[in-house]
Amino acid sequence: MTDGSTTSAIPTTRAIQHLAQRWIQDGMAAGAAGAAGTAGRGREWGWRRARTVPAAGFVCSPAGLWLALAAVAAGARGGTAAELRALLGTADREAAPAVTEVARELATTGALGVATRVWSRVPVLRAYREALPDVRFDPMDPAAVDAWVREATGGLIDRLPLEITDDTLLALVNVLALKARWEKPFEGWRTQDLPFTDAAGTVREVPTMGKDVPVADAWTAGGAYVVELRCAGEPDGGPGARVRLVLGEPGAGPERVxxxxxxxxxxxxxxxxxRVTIGLPRLALRTRVPVTGQLPALGVRLATSDDADFSxxxxEPLLVSDVIQEAVLKIAEEGVEAAAVTVVAMAPAGAAPRPQRVQHIAFDRPFGVVGLAGADDVPLFTAWQADIPAEPDA
Structure with a gap:
């Protein structure tokens, strides 16, 4: 994955950085305004650009999104390929070797797992399969997909962030997973509760780790402080991942920082x-990003239309029906854990959508809750919510 790569129209490192910039600046801005929590599945996230910092934090994987979209783009032709190439730097037949090159080079990073699999109900062309030698192809099996996601992410993500339905003819899934120790861990005795000011201006004390870092590993760029922390490498010599912490000017948003x-x-x-010392909060972030609705802002329209060409x-005539990514990041004294699952789902092109009947039930007045035993209807717990509901403890 060097800037001298000949397998793509844009060198792959710069192509992924280009996607990251576009996704954060334009794609995320096209998402739903604000953020809504989703019980047990993380936060669906997006913001519309404004003069204020988004109130919700997020984590995403540009590399994971690039690998998934580029693998699908390897089967795109005509105008569909042209749109994807403008975003990804590659498409059509040139994309497959670029995907293989990037995945293999990323996998040399210590403690980083990289894998892509395809589950399908429709035939997949032999030439496409042979062009992606590191991608495994299997018949559609939703339970197997969830089990693989759980195993490949080390349990950080327990299932695919998308429900596979009868209309899902093909699902291409990429996983990136990192579980690494710091080269020099934070010392626990230096962790203390210190104030943190969130995007809304609220100040709370949070557990904050402290350490000295080499002066050479801190610098400024574009008005922001950048500090690089190194993860331990592999015994066989694989280089460890590097984590860069970026602190922008007050009020600066993620697209700038x-x-x-x-x-x-x-x-x-x-x-x-x-001397350079840092104070870094322990943190855990989980986000589910519905990328599908962001694709038009990224210049990709044909791929999701009946005019899509994935011949x-x-x-079989196919179109991209969903692109969703769920990502997790945890940082603590000993190291960093992160995982991202990106799924590109494909449905039949030209098929009229089946009408859906929706019954929405809003528990917006007094209601009851009954907890039952697993094997029968013994009421273990009963509750009646009559007043304004209180927030559960974190």
Whole structure:
């Protein structure tokens, strides 16, 4: 995955950075305004660009999204391929070797797992399968998909972030999973409760880790402070992952701050100081991003329409029906854990959507709750919610 790659129209590292910039700046901005919690599945997230920092945090994987979309783009032809190439830097027959190259090079990072699989109800062309030698192809089996996601992410994500229905003819799923120790862990005795000011201006004390970092591992770029923390490498010599923390100017949003994290280190300005110490909150983030609705803002329209051309993937006419990513990030004294599952689901092109009957039940007045035993209807717990519901403890 070098800037000298000849397998794609844009060198792959820059292509993924380009996607990251577009996704955060334009795609996320096209998402639903605000953020809504989803019980047990993380937060569905998006914001419309404004002059304020988004109130909700998020985690996403540009590399995971690129690998999934580029693998599908390997089967795109004509105008569909042209749109995907403009976003990804590659499409059509040139995309498959680029996907293989990127996945293999990422997998050399210590403690990082990279895998892509396809489950399908329709025939997949032999040429497409042979062009992606590291991708496994299986008959559609929703239970097997969930089991693989759980295993591949080490339990960080317990199932596919999409319900597979009878209309789902093909699902391409990419997983990135990292579980790494810091090269120099934070010392537990230095962790203490310190104030953190959220995007709304609310100040709360949170457990905050502290450590010294080499002066050479901190710099400024674009008005932001950047600090690089290294993860331990593999015994066989695989380099460890690097985690860059980016602190922008007050009020700066992610579309301005985050690009400093993947900008070349040589573009930064060294700090004029003798010592650098950091205070970093322990954190856990989980986000589910419905990318499908963001694709038009990223210039991808044909792939989700009846005019989609994926004739290099299957003899059946297909369109992209859903693109969803769920991602998790945990940072603590000993190390970092992260995982992302990106699914591109495909449905029959040209098929009229089946009408849905929806019954919405709003528990917006006094209601009852009954907890039953697993094997029979013994009422273990009963409750009546008559007043304004209180928030459960975190």
């Amino acid at each position: 985050l690009p400093a994290g993947w900008a070349p280190r040589t573009a930064g300005v060294p700090l004029d100081t003798d 290099g993937l299957s003899p």
